[in-house]
Amino acid sequence: MKYTEVTFTCSPNDEIVNSILSATIADTGFESFVENELGTTAYVQSDLFDEAQLNEILENFPYEAKITYTYKEIEEKNWNEEWEKNYFQPLIIDDKCIIQSTFHNAPAIYDYNIYIDPKMAFGTGHHQTTELMIREILKEDFSGKALLDMGTGTAILAILASMRGAGPIEAIDIDQWAYDNAMENIKLNGIDNITVKIGGANLLVDMAFDVILANINRNILLNDIHAYASVLNNGGCLYMSGFYIDDIPAITEECKKNGLTFCHNTQKDNWTAVKFQKA
Numbered sequence: 001m002k003y004t005e006v007t008f009t010c011s012p013n014d015e016i017v018n019s020i021l022s023a024t025i026a027d028t029g030f031e032s033f034v035e036n037e038l039g040t041t042a043y044v045q046s047d048l049f050d051e052a053q054l055n056e057i058l059e060n061f062p063y064e065a066k067i068t069y070t071y072k073e074i075e076e077k078n079w080n081e082e083w084e085k086n087y088f089q090p091l092i093i094d095d096k097c098i099i100q101s102t103f104h105n106a107p108a109i110y111d112y113n114i115y116i117d118p119k120m121a122f123g124t125g126h127h128q129t130t131e132l133m134i135r136e137i138l139k140e141d142f143s144g145k146a147l148l149d150m151g152t153g154t155a156i157l158a159i160l161a162s163m164r165g166a167g168p169i170e171a172i173d174i175d176q177w178a179y180d181n182a183m184e185n186i187k188l189n190g191i192d193n194i195t196v197k198i199g200g201a202n203l204l205v206d207m208a209f210d211v212i213l214a215n216i217n218r219n220i221l222l223n224d225i226h227a228y229a230s231v232l233n234n235g236g237c238l239y240m241s242g243f244y245i246d247d248i249p250a251i252t253e254e255c256k257k258n259g260l261t262f263c264h265n266t267q268k269d270n271w272t273a274v275k276f277q278k279a
């Protein structure tokens with residue numbers, strides 16, 4: 001599969017502009033985002049890259065900013081090298097959890113030592129939404145809980161949930177790359193209670209979970225919350241991220257329609273993670 005790397009130059013180059021940019025283009029198929037000294041570098045499958053649509057987004061950008069871009073097609077094999085050279089550094093969260101790749105040699109001295117070789121899949125912990133979800137998982141008692149990780153990406157959340165005692169775990173992603181990468185990372189971390197499947201909410205039949213994690217995006221979540229609610233046990237919790245603080249009312253409204261009550265939210269920059277409970 002060919003990927004296109006788009007380098008955005010943002011003025012101002014700040015958290016708000018880069019966050020809005022990432023969230024907006026994520027809805028058009030962009031999968032990975034790296035903030036840098038110019039703005040954001042983002043990756044999209046080449047057959048999904050639509051320059052006219054991108055221009056329209058930038059023309060109607062909902063925030064005062066000047067954004068220009070250049071792009072080039074990259075080969076699959078370059079991806080790991082890019083990460084190794086430039087982007088993915090070990091990430092330590094709350095002195096409890098480290099996420100690093102096999103090419104790092106940071107000491108594995110934390111309660112949860114996670115290895116992720118990201119390749120094309122999203123989820124190294126460096127995106128605000130992943131970090132917010134990680135903090136929720138570190139906070140809650142997941143022992144013995146049947147758990148679903150929707151939009152698993154690298155399987156980072158499912159792996160940490162397993163280390164925190166959750167199981168059995170289903171990890172689902174719509175993308176073949178994510179499926180392959182999730183399988184690799186699960187093996188790399190010696191986890192044996194996660195089943196990975198390719199697909200979307202249509203797979204959610206004849207299943208029941210105590211906990212559901214879904215870090216995807218606003219529109220997909222709004223569309224699929226009813227399916228998540230249908231496989232959540234009474235008293236079970238749904239944690240979601242991939243959207244902004246401003247989106248909380250719309251998400252809450254949809255959850256309410258499906259018997260889910262708002263518990264709390266956390267936030268970083270403009271991003272948020274929310275917890276809902278089924279009565």
Ligand SMILES: C[S@@+](CC[C@H](N)C(=O)[O-])C[C@H]1O[C@@H](n2cnc3c(N)ncnc32)[C@H](O)[C@@H]1O
Binds near residue numbers: 125150155216
């Ligand atoms: C923002 S990434 C999150 C990855 C990881 N869970 C994390 O927290 O870092 C969203 C993932 O959802 C997947 N995805 C997109 N649409 C989906 C859908 N309708 N159902 C399931 N997964 C989906 C994407 O392929 C991507 O891997």
